[in-house]
Amino acid sequence: MSASASKVSSLSDEQIINRWGFDYYVFKALSAFRDADYTAFTHFTSIIENLVVRPVDGHSDMIVKLRCMQFLSRINNGDKLDLTFEEPKTPLESAVSVLESICRDMSVPPREQERVKQAIIETLIMVCLRSGEFTRAEEVLLRHFSDAEDSAGKKKLFESLIRRRRSSHSVLQLSSYADFKQDMLDFIERLYRVPEPFLLQMLKRSGHPGVSSEPVTSSSQDRQKTSAAAEHHGSVCACLSLHSLRQVYGVLSERYGVSVSFTQLQQELEEEQEQEESPELHLALSETPREQPEPPYAGMTISRLVQEDDSQLSTAEEEETQISSPHRIVIPSGPDSDDPEVRTPVRRSDTHNHSSECSPAQICTPARHTQKHNRIILSSDVEPEDHATSPPSSRRSSRHKQQQKSDHSESKCVMVEDDGGSSAQVCSPARPSSSSSSPAVRRSARDTQRQSRIVLSSDVEPEDHATSPPSSRRSSRHKQQQKSVHSESKCVMVEDDGGSSAQVCSPARPSSSSSSPAVRRSARDTQRQSRCVYDCTSSSQTHTRVCLESLSAVSCRIVLSSDVEPEDHATSPPSSRRSSRHKQQQKSDHSAGESALVSSPAHPSSPASVRRSDRDTQNQSSESECVMEVEDGGSCVQHSTPARPSATDTQRHNRSVTVSSESEDHKSSPATQTPRRRSSPSSGGAHKRRRARWQDVSGTHENWSDEESLFSATSGRSSKKYSRKMWTVQESEWLKEGVRRFGAGHWEKIRSSFPFTGRTAVNLKDRWRTMLKLRLV
DNA sequence: TTAGGGTTATCT
DNA sequence: AGATAACCCTAA
Numbered sequence: 001m002s003a004s005a006s007k008v009s010s011l012s013d014e015q016i017i018n019r020w021g022f023d024y025y026v027f028k029a030l031s032a033f034r035d036a037d038y039t040a041f042t043h044f045t046s047i048i049e050n051l052v053v054r055p056v057d058g059h060s061d062m063i064v065k066l067r068c069m070q071f072l073s074r075i076n077n078g079d080k081l082d083l084t085f086e087e088p089k090t091p092l093e094s095a096v097s098v099l100e101s102i103c104r105d106m107s108v109p110p111r112e113q114e115r116v117k118q119a120i121i122e123t124l125i126m127v128c129l130r131s132g133e134f135t136r137a138e139e140v141l142l143r144h145f146s147d148a149e150d151s152a153g154k155k156k157l158f159e160s161l162i163r164r165r166r167s168s169h170s171v172l173q174l175s176s177y178a179d180f181k182q183d184m185l186d187f188i189e190r191l192y193r194v195p196e197p198f199l200l201q202m203l204k205r206s207g208h209p210g211v212s213s214e215p216v217t218s219s220s221q222d223r224q225k226t227s228a229a230a231e232h233h234g235s236v237c238a239c240l241s242l243h244s245l246r247q248v249y250g251v252l253s254e255r256y257g258v259s260v261s262f263t264q265l266q267q268e269l270e271e272e273q274e275q276e277e278s279p280e281l282h283l284a285l286s287e288t289p290r291e292q293p294e295p296p297y298a299g300m301t302i303s304r305l306v307q308e309d310d311s312q313l314s315t316a317e318e319e320e321t322q323i324s325s326p327h328r329i330v331i332p333s334g335p336d337s338d339d340p341e342v343r344t345p346v347r348r349s350d351t352h353n354h355s356s357e358c359s360p361a362q363i364c365t366p367a368r369h370t371q372k373h374n375r376i377i378l379s380s381d382v383e384p385e386d387h388a389t390s391p392p393s394s395r396r397s398s399r400h401k402q403q404q405k406s407d408h409s410e411s412k413c414v415m416v417e418d419d420g421g422s423s424a425q426v427c428s429p430a431r432p433s434s435s436s437s438s439p440a441v442r443r444s445a446r447d448t449q450r451q452s453r454i455v456l457s458s459d460v461e462p463e464d465h466a467t468s469p470p471s472s473r474r475s476s477r478h479k480q481q482q483k484s485v486h487s488e489s490k491c492v493m494v495e496d497d498g499g500s501s502a503q504v505c506s507p508a509r510p511s512s513s514s515s516s517p518a519v520r521r522s523a524r525d526t527q528r529q530s531r532c533v534y535d536c537t538s539s540s541q542t543h544t545r546v547c548l549e550s551l552s553a554v555s556c557r558i559v560l561s562s563d564v565e566p567e568d569h570a571t572s573p574p575s576s577r578r579s580s581r582h583k584q585q586q587k588s589d590h591s592a593g594e595s596a597l598v599s600s601p602a603h604p605s606s607p608a609s610v611r612r613s614d615r616d617t618q619n620q621s622s623e624s625e626c627v628m629e630v631e632d633g634g635s636c637v638q639h640s641t642p643a644r645p646s647a648t649d650t651q652r653h654n655r656s657v658t659v660s661s662e663s664e665d666h667k668s669s670p671a672t673q674t675p676r677r678r679s680s681p682s683s684g685g686a687h688k689r690r691r692a693r694w695q696d697v698s699g700t701h702e703n704w705s706d707e708e709s710l711f712s713a714t715s716g717r718s719s720k721k722y723s724r725k726m727w728t729v730q731e732s733e734w735l736k737e738g739v740r741r742f743g744a745g746h747w748e749k750i751r752s753s754f755p756f757t758g759r760t761a762v763n764l765k766d767r768w769r770t771m772l773k774l775r776l777v
Numbered sequence: 778t779t780a781g782g783g784t785t786a787t788c789t
Numbered sequence: 790a791g792a793t794a795a796c797c798c799t800a801a
Binding site for chain 1: 778780787
Binding site: 760762766 | 793794795796797798
């Protein structure tokens with residue numbers, strides 16, 4: 001327990017809250033997908049992508065969720081052959097890879113696995129046929145198509161279509177890509193039912209109107225009760241062991257100036273209980289800190305306190321804890337609850353045997369930290385009446401679930417659950433270290449992430465795209481790019497092929513004035529590092545059902561960022577870096593444009609274009625600091641671009657950006673982070689990957705490289721001997737986290753503990769070696 | 778599986 | 790051409 005406790009204690013507020021956010025957005029992403037609102041889905045996955053770069057309290061089910069998101073993102077973009085999530089693969093082939101990972105992790109029945117895989121392959125073949133990619137269709141057919149008898153007929157049909165170069169056939173028309181998507185979603189949902197996120201529960205509890213989520217665990221009546229009590233603050237319950245509670249009490253009492261000892265309080269409570277049934281006891285009885293200004297820490301902080309307390313338990317206490325049944329502490333802080341109340345538990349019944357290892361504590365924490373009074377309720381497993389807005393049964397079941405979870409997960413911890421029964425777990429990830437992303441990293445992230453970010457998203461779904469040949473699309477994009485290159489305007493114009501366009505004035509600008517060194521350095525933009533992600537979307541298009549042909553929805557995202565360069569940076573590195581920077585500066589000096597005009601074609605469906613043709617990207621990239629991503633229907637990846645304009649912009653390509661045509665270029669500004677970011681080049685084929693990655697050399701901060709983003713597709717494929725797949729910031733973060741948890745050398749273990757795709761243990765080892773070399777760790 | 782040296786692909 | 794991140798090969 002102590003181990004777990006310490007893990008828990010090491011969680012930062014950011015990790016916990018990010019976890020809540022993560023759960024929430026995963027939930028929302030799935031809902032959006034279910035509603036066929038793929039634009040929203042990509043937005044959510046984009047948020048998730050960004051979120052996981054930050055320190056997050058991760059535990060086992062986080063990986064499952066990430067896998068699901070990866071899978072669905074690939075499915076969502078599966079009809080865009082030019083997109084790639086993993087180098088040589090089409091999105092659907094990547095989906096198969098992810099499917100395999102999912103099946104490994106979750107023990108999916110072989111039949112189901114086979115069925116899903118077959119569905120994906122068939123769809124892929126149909127997508128290839130529809131777009132006239134017969135060679136690729138044949139390739140897929142030969143390589144992946146099931147030899148099972150029942151699919152023999154289809155195989156023949158496909159072979160025939162390929163042979164005859166037929167891209168239209170009743171079979172192809174009958175199958176709808178949208179249906180396929182929903183089928184895949186069904187598969188995911190059958191496999192893993194995402195529980196109602198903690199944040200949503202909190203909101204529900206707070207009585208917020210209009211909140212309804214599927215898994216409604218509590219009755220409306222209950223909810224009303226709850227809301228009345230919580231008054232918009234919501235409350236969370238978590239399992240706490242008695243000793244933990246004691247510790248929390250100690251902290252709180254100290255803070256509030258309560259002189260009554262815990263033991264004393266307990267006695268009072270017991271007496272009180274004897275006298276009346278109501279298990280609630282007001283701390284006020286003993287002494288209440290009513291008027292004391294409340295520290296801004298309610299909910300989360302409290303939970304953290306608990307965690308910390310846990311961590312501090314002595315062995316004896318731990319034993320005690322184990323023996324004693326868990327108690328529940330409810331700290332709803334509602335305005336109404338002026339005084340902290342403590343309820344003594346009625347003896348806890350069984351609660352959890354499971355929990356023995358974790359000695360779970362239930363804490364109800366107020367949603368808001370600003371609340372003034374906290375009420376502490378100690379209860380046995382039996383839930384106190386008030387608490388409970390939710391019927392006992394439901395609660396129990398939820399708890400049960402939690403227990404199950406805890407059993408499965410490695411978390412040792414503190415569980416937070418709301419009355420409604422759904423629960424959020426705040427656990428220290430099994431992995432001890434998960435919690436702590438390396439300080440350095442965090443720090444760096446922080447530094448680098450000061451940038452403000454604005455996201456506008458618009459999705460335009462041009463119908464023609466699908467039909468129009470890639471080449472044409474490409475050319476149009478090309479033109480646009482050229483435009484952008486030439487224009488020095490400060491606005492970024494995003495336009496989709498369909499003609500709709502959005503202009504973005506570089507926002508950043510607030511900081512433009514600020515003279516961060518980086519900024520200064522940055523080439524064209526002297527502006528500072530604010531980072532804006534701009535998405536132009538045709539607003540009206542939410543909830544659009546995307547059909548195969550209309551999948552072309554595009555979301556353009558422009559990221560304007562100015563990089564603040566960490567100082568270490570400057571100091572640190574390698575001369576080479578310095579020199580490169582120097583060059584960049586020079587370039588920047590030369591560059592006149594503060595902004596770039598980028599027109600990105602929405603071109604959704606045309607993948608090829610997406611792949612950023614080298615030239616396009618090159619030109620553009622050089623121009624602005626802004627990164628614009630255009631994604632088809634898809635997932636958006638965000639790239640933070642360092643302010644610095646890319647030095648050699650032309651040469652740099654963001655591979656990841658694949659999706660975004662011109663925008664990518666922008667991103668290219670690499671820079672500072674990795675000492676030299678190179679994207680791969682272009683030289684040869686348009687398809688080579690390019691990527692711009694910015695990593696802080698000093699290790700201070702890293703940004704995502706687009707291509708590797710979890711959910712977004714990236715660049716085109718390179719046909720070379722091996723494609724050089726640059727490491728994304730996220731992957732590097734996982735690696736760091738893995739090393740923290742398991743230690744260097746346990747590459748295979750680390751690899752299997754994070755959703756790496758296309759990385760071998762050796763790759764991890766090599767990357768670690770590189771990171772060490774670069775002092776990124 | 779991992780460690781470590783060699784090779785390749787890119788970028789400057 | 791030099792530098793270097795990513796990748797490959799192989800011994801242990």
